[in-house]
Amino acid sequence: MGILSDFPVLTLLAQFAYLQLxxxxxxxxxxxxxxxxxxxxxxxxTSSSGSPLHGLVAAKAMALVLGWYCWRSxxxxxxxxxxxxxxxxxxxxxxxLLLRSASA
Numbered sequence: 001m002g003i004l005s006d007f008p009v010l011t012l013l014a015q016f017a018y019l020q021l022x023x024x025x026x027x028x029x030x031x032x033x034x035x036x037x038x039x040x041x042x043x044x045x046t047s048s049s050g051s052p053l054h055g056l057v058a059a060k061a062m063a064l065v066l067g068w069y070c071w072r073s074x075x076x077x078x079x080x081x082x083x084x085x086x087x088x089x090x091x092x093x094x095x096x097l098l099l100r101s102a103s104a
Contacts, residue, residue: 009071
């Protein structure tokens with residue numbers, strides 16, 4: 001199993017939760033600067049909840065339930081892949097925010 005056997009699933013779950021928090025923060029920064037949410041599910045939740053923060057929290061609650069399921073079922077590989085995806089997403093969000101503020 002290689003490197004995955006050295007990485008406890010609970011650590012992967014903690015990383016997943018942290019990346020979800022970072023995604024909420026970068027999404028709130030985007031929304032505050034007037035950028036529309038790109039994810040259609042999250043966009044629906046933010047518009048129908050009455051508050052962008054409430055919609056983001058609802059979306060992240062669903063994500064955390066899926067992360068918890070992966071943790072309980074010992075799906076290390078899936079958690080690693082999802083963490084890599086969200087790490088890339090947060091990095092992309094930060095880069096886009098920096099570029100947007102540099103051009104303003």
